[in-house]
Amino acid sequence: MFRPLTAILLVLSHFIPASVAGRSRKESFPAQEIFSFPPSNPVFIENLLPLPDNRILLSHFGAPGPDTAIYVLNSTTYPASVSIVGWLPNSTSQTGIAALGENHYAITAGIVGTNFEFIKGTGAVYVIELKNGENKAKVVDRVPVPNTINLNGLVAIPPLRGKHSKGKRSHILLSADSRGGRVFRIDLKARTAKVELTDAKLGGDPSNPEAGSIAITGVNGLALRKGQGRFDGWLYFANSAQGIVGRIKVDERGYQVVGKKGKVEVLGWITGRVTLGNFFDDMDVDEQENVYVGWVTERVLKIGKGTGKQTIVLGPEVVNRTVEVRYPTAVKVGLNGKKKEIFVAGGGIGGDGTMLGGQVIRVGI
Ligand SMILES: *[C@@H]1O[C@H](CO)[C@@H](O)[C@H](O)[C@H]1NC(C)=O
Numbered sequence: 002m003f004r005p006l007t008a009i010l011l012v013l014s015h016f017i018p019a020s021v022a023g024r025s026r027k028e029s030f031p032a033q034e035i036f037s038f039p040p041s042n043p044v045f046i047e048n049l050l051p052l053p054d055n056r057i058l059l060s061h062f063g064a065p066g067p068d069t070a071i072y073v074l075n076s077t078t079y080p081a082s083v084s085i086v087g088w089l090p091n092s093t094s095q096t097g098i099a100a101l102g103e104n105h106y107a108i109t110a111g112i113v114g115t116n117f118e119f120i121k122g123t124g125a126v127y128v129i130e131l132k133n134g135e136n137k138a139k140v141v142d143r144v145p146v147p148n149t150i151n152l153n154g155l156v157a158i159p160p161l162r163g164k165h166s167k168g169k170r171s172h173i174l175l176s177a178d179s180r181g182g183r184v185f186r187i188d189l190k191a192r193t194a195k196v197e198l199t200d201a202k203l204g205g206d207p208s209n210p211e212a213g214s215i216a217i218t219g220v221n222g223l224a225l226r227k228g229q230g231r232f233d234g235w236l237y238f239a240n241s242a243q244g245i246v247g248r249i250k251v252d253e254r255g256y257q258v259v260g261k262k263g264k265v266e267v268l269g270w271i272t273g274r275v276t277l278g279n280f281f282d283d284m285d286v287d288e289q290e291n292v293y294v295g296w297v298t299e300r301v302l303k304i305g306k307g308t309g310k311q312t313i314v315l316g317p318e319v320v321n322r323t324v325e326v327r328y329p330t331a332v333k334v335g336l337n338g339k340k341k342e343i344f345v346a347g348g349g350i351g352g353d354g355t356m357l358g359g360q361v362i363r364v365g366i
Pocket residue numbers: 028029320321
């Protein structure tokens with residue numbers, strides 16, 4: 002059922018990063034798997050978004066189509082339960098998720114080809130309305146993104162305040178086109194999608210062809226800092242092919258800041274060579290500017306604000322580890338600022354390459 006992945010499974014186990022532990026302090030972080038799809042229905046979780054009512058919206062990759070289910074976890078109980086709250090028409094895979102405000106969410110989706118890419122012309126942003134505590138989502142819009150074969154990490158620029166403001170809902174999205182090594186700016190009101198951010202640090206790495214589909218997967222994860230109320234102008238990103246996490250300046254309308262001020266700042270590098278089994282996936286940044294990035298195949302890395310100090314918060318190096326993450330695809334900082342927790346999506350591929358089912362893990366940080 003998940004044919005594109007099988008090609009990479011065989012090679013995964015051969016590329017374990019050397020001396021990961023050497024660069025990272027050993028600490029203990031309480032972690033709990035709150036949900037896992039069963040091996041009999043091994044959905045590959047691609048991304049996640051905590052909702053204000055304590056539920057978690059999921060996106061997933063590699064469904065048969067012609068429509069994809071919108072999965073929501075109810076984590077009131079342990080383990081959490083999953084429900085299908087709606088369907089995205091004409092799609093076989095979903096990628097980024099962003100909160101727009103006023104119970105509206107954007108999900109990018111399309112029809113996947115043979116190498117994880119969207120077949121050209123099928124990528125789109127779906128806007129859904131999902132009210133707190135309700136189990137039915139309504140697809141209220143679909144804005145096509147025609148000139149791309151990839152839409153990946155997704156963020157919504159907070160709505161402008163003051164005289165330009167009408168309502169509290171975001172309508173500007175930034176979407177990572179991993180294969181194009183660039184970021185689209187999508188305006189849901191004007192219904193336009195244009196390439197906006199370009200930089201060598203967003204691109205792939207043609208000098209490392211052994212990394213296969215990862216060598217051509219540049220900017221992957223995107224994130225904005227949480228909790229400040231106002232957008233601080235930094236777009237954080239993870240680049241799979243180059244094995245870096247960085248940030249780049251955008252203005253409050255989601256346009257790239259050019260010139261000296263627009264220079265990309267690299268915040269951290271991956272340990273070891275980038276391979277099909279050693280790369281960064283999607284990420285998030287907390288209020289204190291610490292970055293958390295999914296590090297395939299079995300880790301989540303924290304990169305400390307300012308210091309760049311790297312700490313493994315989920316993975317074999319964690320002291321008294323209780324949970325193993327399977328192929329971490331995404332991280333989201335929890336909405337309860339006092340609790341200091343992150344939610345991690347595991348795609349679901351086990352260490353031996355078997356597809357066991359996507360999982361969601363809560364980690365206290
Ligand atoms: C790990 O567990 C042991 C045994 O319960 C405990 O003594 C130790 O303090 C724990 N280490 C950390 C860093 O939590």
